[in-house]
Amino acid sequence: MDSHSSEVAIDFSPRLKIYKDGRVHRLLGCDVVPPSHDPATNVESKDVVISKDDDVSARIFLPNLTDPNQTQKLPLLVYFHGGAFCIHTPYSPPFHNFLNSIVSKAHIVGVSVHYRRAPEHPVPIAHEDSWTSLKWVASHFNGNGPEDWLNRHADFKNVILAGDSAGANIAHHMAIRVGTLGLPGFNLQGIALVHPFFWGVERIGCEARTPEQHAMGDVVWRFVCPTSTGSDDPLVNPAKDPNLGKLACKRVLVCVAENDWLKDRGWYYKELLEKSEWQGVVDVIESKGEGHVFHLFNPDSDNAVTLLHRIASFINHS
Structure with a gap:
């Protein structure tokens, strides 16, 4: 060599x-796990191609149904995985397992989006692929889309977007696109952002106390989005986005972790929404003693189980 x-x-x-x-x-x-029947949750999954040319696909999850041959409409969750826009897929074990768990717990239909990743496909390609995926999902609202599970079982009057880390960033931007561009047949009820990757030039909270550690946020952003104007790019800093108040939903759940270096960005996002023209309700929950995306890699811990329950309750609006 x-x-x-x-x-x-x-x-x-x-x-x-x-x-x-x-x-x-x-x-x-x-690591990749195939779609399957999960005996622990009784959730079924299968993979679908959304855009063959652009390598955009998704894994769809269906909970245990009393009679799967009958039309039973369930809330629809569209999920965007994290991994700094660089790593992981919906087929990675932590994300496959999390979707099994949340689909079972909330009794919903789940669509986990596979977007192209940096650095081969720099941001905002991930956002464009995710928008392509949302439009594909919405094409099923009248029951005539290409995927039978969505035609038969997805309630397009009750849609939630969610994601973790970089995926939470994507979910936020997809909610803004629905609000600014519209998506026929797609009634977005809320977004759940778990440990969202937002950033900015101005240091807030604990960021000012550990400048060397938090300089990595600037480096990572420049790496995944080399054409960016910097860490105040609206793609990563909601404070700089003139469309922030145009979120298409009226409910937002932000999940943060006490020991996560992105924690203060989650709290700041709440402040920004409440100061904008947006008319919804935003709640923040904080997991004490935990770090970034802890729930994916320690899903049986008490805090992870509590987080799963809170997200499921948010989806079901209870």
Whole structure:
């Protein structure tokens, strides 16, 4: 092997490495589980292609139904996975398992979106792919879409968007697009943002006390979105987005974790929404003693179970 090809150009361990010959080596999020029947939750899943040319797809989840041959309309969750826009897919075990759990707990239909990832496909390609996916999902609202599970069982009058970390960023922007561009047949009730990846030039809260650690936020953003104007880009800083108040829903749940370096951004997002022209209700819940996306990698912990319950209650509006 050419020695030059094994030389690391960018090291984002433990996420990925990029070599000088252009190869991208992902260190996390490479494991894949197939769609299946999950015996623990009785949830069924299957994979669908949304755009073959752009490699956009999704995994659909259906809870245990009394009679699956009957038309039974259930709330619809569209989920965007995290991973710094770089790693993981809906087929990664933590996300597959989480969707099984939330679909069972809330008794809903779930669609987990597979968007193209940076650095091969820099942001905002992930957002464009996610919008393509939402339009594909919405094409089923009259029962004539290409996927039978959505035609038969999804209630398009009761749609929730959700995501974690980078995926929460995407869910936020999809709610703004629905509000500004519209999506026929798609009635967005709320968004659930778990440990959302928002950022900004001005340091807030704990960010000012650990400047070296929090400088990584700027580095990561520049890496995944090299054409960005910087950390005050509206794609990553809601405070700079003139369309913030145009969220299409009236309910927002923000989940933060006490030891997460992004925690203060979640609380700040609540402040921004309440100061905007948006007329909805936003709640924040904080998991004490926990770090970023802890619930995905320690799903049986008491705090993870509590978080799952709160998200399910939010979806069911109870």
